[in-house]
Amino acid sequence: MSSNHYSFFESVQKSFDKAASFTKWDKGILEQIKACNSVYQMKFPVKMDTGQIEVIEAYRVQHSHHKTPCKGGIRFAAEVNQDEVMALAALMTYKCAIVNVPFGGGKGGIKINPKKYSAYELEKITRRYTTELIKKNFIGPGTDVPAPDYGTGEREMAWIVDTYQTMKPGELDAAGCVTGKPITQGGVRGRREATGRGVFYGIREVLNMEDIMKKMGLPTGVKDKRVIIQGLGNVGYYTAKFFFESGAKIVALAEYEGSIYNEDGLDYDAVFRHRKETGSILNFPGAKNLPKNTDALELDCDVLIPAALENVINGENAPRVKAKIIGEAANGPLTPEADEIFAKKGVLVVPDMFLNAGGVTVSYFEWLKNLSHVRYGRLEKRFTENQNNALLDQMERLTSKAVDSNVRNNILHGPDEEDLVYSGLEETMISAVNEVMDCWKENPSIPDMRTAAYVVAINKVAISYSELGIFP
Numbered sequence: 001m002s003s004n005h006y007s008f009f010e011s012v013q014k015s016f017d018k019a020a021s022f023t024k025w026d027k028g029i030l031e032q033i034k035a036c037n038s039v040y041q042m043k044f045p046v047k048m049d050t051g052q053i054e055v056i057e058a059y060r061v062q063h064s065h066h067k068t069p070c071k072g073g074i075r076f077a078a079e080v081n082q083d084e085v086m087a088l089a090a091l092m093t094y095k096c097a098i099v100n101v102p103f104g105g106g107k108g109g110i111k112i113n114p115k116k117y118s119a120y121e122l123e124k125i126t127r128r129y130t131t132e133l134i135k136k137n138f139i140g141p142g143t144d145v146p147a148p149d150y151g152t153g154e155r156e157m158a159w160i161v162d163t164y165q166t167m168k169p170g171e172l173d174a175a176g177c178v179t180g181k182p183i184t185q186g187g188v189r190g191r192r193e194a195t196g197r198g199v200f201y202g203i204r205e206v207l208n209m210e211d212i213m214k215k216m217g218l219p220t221g222v223k224d225k226r227v228i229i230q231g232l233g234n235v236g237y238y239t240a241k242f243f244f245e246s247g248a249k250i251v252a253l254a255e256y257e258g259s260i261y262n263e264d265g266l267d268y269d270a271v272f273r274h275r276k277e278t279g280s281i282l283n284f285p286g287a288k289n290l291p292k293n294t295d296a297l298e299l300d301c302d303v304l305i306p307a308a309l310e311n312v313i314n315g316e317n318a319p320r321v322k323a324k325i326i327g328e329a330a331n332g333p334l335t336p337e338a339d340e341i342f343a344k345k346g347v348l349v350v351p352d353m354f355l356n357a358g359g360v361t362v363s364y365f366e367w368l369k370n371l372s373h374v375r376y377g378r379l380e381k382r383f384t385e386n387q388n389n390a391l392l393d394q395m396e397r398l399t400s401k402a403v404d405s406n407v408r409n410n411i412l413h414g415p416d417e418e419d420l421v422y423s424g425l426e427e428t429m430i431s432a433v434n435e436v437m438d439c440w441k442e443n444p445s446i447p448d449m450r451t452a453a454y455v456v457a458i459n460k461v462a463i464s465y466s467e468l469g470i471f472p
């Protein structure tokens, strides 16, 4: 249970029900969408470095099979429980639907604090977990494809793919059994920063909408916007990077140990290095310390980005939040009570459901790369460069003028893998934000953007289920 009286999964259900009333679907199909199709709870023993056996509790949930494979990260955290994994799996279904990634939602979790284990112990836990998934057909390029989440990263994904390939020798598409792998193990360039980059593209699109910004009493554009970010992990770090590089001012940052504030703006990378050196973001030169990690959430700013964990803004602290826009980079950082308070206060909440979909979008690109067995750009890069070169030569001959060498180099450039991934991600995020905004504008009785996002997602999943029919 969270600090309010709803569990995380109940919160997701509550948001779903609220949105469902704005759709034309009957109760049966809505119940079909809402339910978690398969919940696998496992317990397995692992021999630790001391020689002691520890029994580990873990989960994999497949929320929806309206598209396969299922897709969703694996979380390592002491707080992992079945309700949380079910909620996160459900969110994945809706997220994939909004960004047109053809997967059903899934999620995995291992109930451990990864900081308490050696690298070798973590490797054994990860490999044993993967083996349990293989035994029950809960992993595979065509069935269920995990990815990194809170507490996991490329290292764990490499262990997973290695375990899978060991158990399934000769399976041609085996590399597509997991995404977020190191590039040298079939990963795709641009995956590491994808979620943060997607958060940035999504919020930038909202900040560029004149009508919305007028309502919020803000000028359009990212430049000089005062941004606060909670959590400087994978998602928070890259979100901070892209806002910083686009001229926004990061006025406060929060980590586990507390918050720091500087109204002139913080250099996110210098703070990150300071934390690495000292073990804390506190006492960063020029910044004011705030004792609690939630203090930063209540400071005045234009855009607040919680990028750590769920339920950090709730009925208790939401009335004190001063941000005009909240971008949910983390999954489920706001409770339904907080949503209601913000809807009344006129705070615009850009929901997790598509705002943090950059990771799964680029995971989709990684999966496609694994199935096609070729790096993006490998076939067309030189062809494009040669064609552009010929066009520029012809232009110069016809006009008798030379094209500026900087412009020439820019136009000449054929796409690398990274360029194509960023372009696909940018297109996906811009389309998703606009689709949700259009749904909201078309039906002004929809109370907030989260509900509009659910409406878009429910419609897509419902169409899919109703076309497929029910077997038998």
Ligand code: NAD
Residues within 6 Å of the ligand: 148, 149, 150, 151, 152, 195, 230, 231, 232, 233, 234, 235, 236, 254, 255, 256, 257, 293, 294, 307, 308, 309, 310, 329, 330, 331, 332, 356, 357, 359, 360
């Ligand atoms: P991460 O483990 O890399 O980083 C999380 C960071 O938050 C850590 O630095 C941690 O110390 C900090 N943190 C934890 N509790 C905090 C608190 N109370 N206050 C301030 N900081 C705190 O995890 P991540 O991959 O960046 O994931 C963060 C969130 O984004 C999660 O909700 C996750 O589900 C979501 N998400 C991640 C991805 C992805 O691609 N990694 C994709 C979509 C959504």
